[in-house]
Amino acid sequence: MxxxxxxxxxxxxxxxxxxxxxxxxxxxxxxxxxxxxxxxxxxxxxxxxxxxxxxxxxxxxxxxxxxxxxxxxxxxxxxxxxxxxxxxxxxxxxxxxxxxxxxxxxxxxxxxxxxxxxxxxxxxxxxxxxxxxxxxxxxxxxxxxxxxxxxxxxxxxxxxxxxxxxxxVDPAELNDSSGRDVRHELGIPGEALVVGVVGRLSPEKGQIFFLKALAQTRKQVPNAVGILLGDGQDRAMLETEAVRCGLAGAVFFTGHISGLGDYYRAMDLVAMPSLSEGMPNVALEAMIFAKPVVASRVGGVPEVVVEGETGFMVTAGDAESLAVALIRMLESPSRMQAMGEAGRRRALDNFxxxxxxxxxxxxxxxxxxxxxxxxxxxx
Missing domain, CATH: 3.40.50.2000 (Glycogen Phosphorylase B;)
Known part of the structure; x- marks a missing residue:
C-alpha cells in the first residue's frame, strides 16, 4: 500500500x-x-x-x-x-x-x-x-x-x-557549482586560509563568538579570514563587531546564498559556533565537501562530528577555546585534509x-x- x-x-x-x-x-x-x-x-x-x-x-x-x-x-x-x-x-x-x-x-x-x-x-x-x-x-x-x-x-x-x-545529505543536491571563483569575487588573497560560517545571522548561531575567536586566531595565523554566509537580524550588529575586533578586510558577509557549492569549495575549514542545534545540516554539508569542522558541543553535533577524527568540538559561547581549535586546525594543513576526507566518508556511509x-x-x-x-x- x-x-x-x-x-x-x-x-x-x-x-x-x-x-x-x-x-x-x-x-x-x-x-x-x-x-x-x-x-x-x-x-x-x-x-x-x-x-x-x-x-x-x-x-x-x-x-x-x-x-x-x-x-x-x-x-x-x-x-x-x-x-x-x-x-x-x-x-x-x-x-x-x-x-x-x-x-x-x-x-x-x-x-x-x-x-x-x-x-x-x-x-x-x-x-x-x-x-x-x-x-x-x-x-x-x-x-x-x-x-x-x-x-x-x-x-x-x-x-x-x-x-x-x-x-x-545528498551529494547530488550540493553539486551546484557554476565555476565561480568565490575567493576572487570577494577579494580574498590567494594565500588566505578561509574559515566559513554558514547559517542565519541570529543569536543562537553564535557568530559573535566566531568573530572574537577569529580576531584571536589572526594573532597567530595572520592569513586567516572568515566568510559569514547568510542573513538575519544580527547582521548589522555583527558587521559593527567585526570592525570593533579589528577584522576590517578579514571577514566577509555574503548575505543570503541559494547555491552553496562554490562557497564550500572556497573554504579550508567550517566553523559552527552555535549555542543550540537540533541536527546540524551545515556539518553534514561541510563533510560532503571534505571540509573539517570546528563546532560547539551542543544538540546533535556530537552525533555527526567525531572528535579528533572529522573535527574538533568546543564549549558553546567560549571564544577562547574556539580560537585554540581554529589555530590547531589552520596550523596543520595535513590534519585538515585527513579530517575532511574522514568526514566525507562518514557522511556518505551514515547519513x-x-x-x-x-x-x-x-x-x-x-x-x-x-x-x-x-x-x-x-x-
Missing part, C-alpha cells in the same frame, strides 16, 4: 525542514508514497518559495487560505483536503502545523506524525513557540526527532512514542537519503497497520 500523507509545513522560505522534505521526495518518496503538501497562503496570494520549489519537484501542492495569523477556518479547509485527497496519515513540521494537525486529528481520526527539528531562541516569542510545540507533540500518534539529543529534551510522554530519524527514506516509509506502514488493526477491532 502506498501511504497517502497530508504534509503540513507552515513556511514561506524553503528552510531546513523544507529541504529535508524535498530530499525525501526526490530520494524515493515519490515512488513509495503519495504526498499531499499543504501551502499556507495569505491574502496577498503570492506563491511562496516553499510552494514554488515543491510544485517544481512534482509534488501535489494544495492551498490553505488564511486571513489572519491563525485562522480557525484552516481546520475546515484541511479537513476537506484530507477527505478529498483520501489522506491516511497526518504529518506536521513546526508549532503552527502541529496546532493544525492536533485539531484535525480529533476530526478525521487519522494517525499523526509530528516532526521536531529544534528551536531558535532569539526572543521571548520564539521561546513561547517552543513551549507550545513541546506540549502539542505529546498529543501526536508518533514523534520524529532529528537527533537523540533533541529527543531527550522532549516531555516524557513524547519520548515514549518517539523515533529518531537523523537528517541526511544517506535512501536510508532516511526507508525509515520514514517503515514508520508510515507501521501506522497504517496499527490503524487497520484498530479499525477491525472496533468493527
Amino acid at each position: 502506498r501511504p497517502r500523507v497530508f504534509i503540513s509545513l507552515a513556511t514561506s522560505n524553503l528552510g531546513g525542514p523544507g529541504k529535508g522534505l524535498l530530499q525525501f521526495l526526490r530520494s524515493g518518496g515519490f515512488e513509495l508514497c503519495d504526498p499531499v503538501v499543504v501551502d499556507f497562503v495569505t491574502e496577498s496570494g503570492c506563491e511562496s518559495e516553499f510552494a514554488r520549489v515543491m510544485r517544481l519537484s512534482g509534488a501535489n501542492v494544495v492551498e490553505l487560505r488564511q486571513n489572519r495569523k491563525f485562522d480557525m477556518n484552516l481546520v475546515d479547509q484541511a479537513e476537506n483536503i484530507v477527505k478529498r485527497e483520501g489522506c491516511q496519515i497526518l504529518q506536521s513540521h513546526g508549532y503552527k502545523s502541529h496546532v493544525l494537525c492536533a485539531l484535525l486529528k480529533r476530526r478525521v481520526r487519522l494517525p499523526w506524525v509530528a516532526f521536531v527539528h529544534g528551536w531558535t531562541s532569539e526572543n521571548m516569542k520564539m521561546h513561547c513557540y517552543r513551549l507550545v510545540e513541546m506540549g502539542l507533540v505529546t498529543l501526536a500518534t508518533r514523534v520524529v526527532a532529528v537527533s537523540e539529543a533533541l529527543g531527550k529534551r522532549l516531555p516524557g510522554i513524547a519520548q515514549r512514542k518517539m523515533t529518531v530519524i537523523p537528517n541526511a 544517506s537519503p535512501t536510508v532516511r527514506v526507508d525509515r520514514l516509509l517503515a514508520l508510515y506502514k507501521e501506522l497504517l497497520v496499527a490503524q487497520t488493526l484498530e479499525g477491525n477491532k472496533n468493527a
Whole structure:
C-alpha cells in the first residue's frame, strides 16, 4: 500500500525542514508514497518559495487560505483536503502545523506524525513557540526527532512514542557549482586560509563568538579570514563587531546564498559556533565537501562530528577555546585534509537519503497497520 500523507509545513522560505522534505521526495518518496503538501497562503496570494520549489519537484501542492495569523477556518479547509485527497496519515513540521494537525486529528481520526527539528531562541516569542510545540507533540500518534539529543529534551510522554530519524545529505543536491571563483569575487588573497560560517545571522548561531575567536586566531595565523554566509537580524550588529575586533578586510558577509557549492569549495575549514542545534545540516554539508569542522558541543553535533577524527568540538559561547581549535586546525594543513576526507566518508556511509527514506516509509506502514488493526477491532 502506498501511504497517502497530508504534509503540513507552515513556511514561506524553503528552510531546513523544507529541504529535508524535498530530499525525501526526490530520494524515493515519490515512488513509495503519495504526498499531499499543504501551502499556507495569505491574502496577498503570492506563491511562496516553499510552494514554488515543491510544485517544481512534482509534488501535489494544495492551498490553505488564511486571513489572519491563525485562522480557525484552516481546520475546515484541511479537513476537506484530507477527505478529498483520501489522506491516511497526518504529518506536521513546526508549532503552527502541529496546532493544525492536533485539531484535525480529533476530526478525521487519522494517525499523526509530528516532526521536531529544534528551536531558535532569539526572543521571548520564539521561546513561547517552543513551549507550545513541546506540549502539542505529546498529543501526536508518533514523534520524529532529528537527533537523540533533541529527543531527550522532549516531555516524557513524547519520548515514549518517539523515533529518531537523523537528517541526511545528498551529494547530488550540493553539486551546484557554476565555476565561480568565490575567493576572487570577494577579494580574498590567494594565500588566505578561509574559515566559513554558514547559517542565519541570529543569536543562537553564535557568530559573535566566531568573530572574537577569529580576531584571536589572526594573532597567530595572520592569513586567516572568515566568510559569514547568510542573513538575519544580527547582521548589522555583527558587521559593527567585526570592525570593533579589528577584522576590517578579514571577514566577509555574503548575505543570503541559494547555491552553496562554490562557497564550500572556497573554504579550508567550517566553523559552527552555535549555542543550540537540533541536527546540524551545515556539518553534514561541510563533510560532503571534505571540509573539517570546528563546532560547539551542543544538540546533535556530537552525533555527526567525531572528535579528533572529522573535527574538533568546543564549549558553546567560549571564544577562547574556539580560537585554540581554529589555530590547531589552520596550523596543520595535513590534519585538515585527513579530517575532511574522514568526514566525507562518514557522511556518505551514515547519513544517506535512501536510508532516511526507508525509515520514514517503515514508520508510515507501521501506522497504517496499527490503524487497520484498530479499525477491525472496533468493527
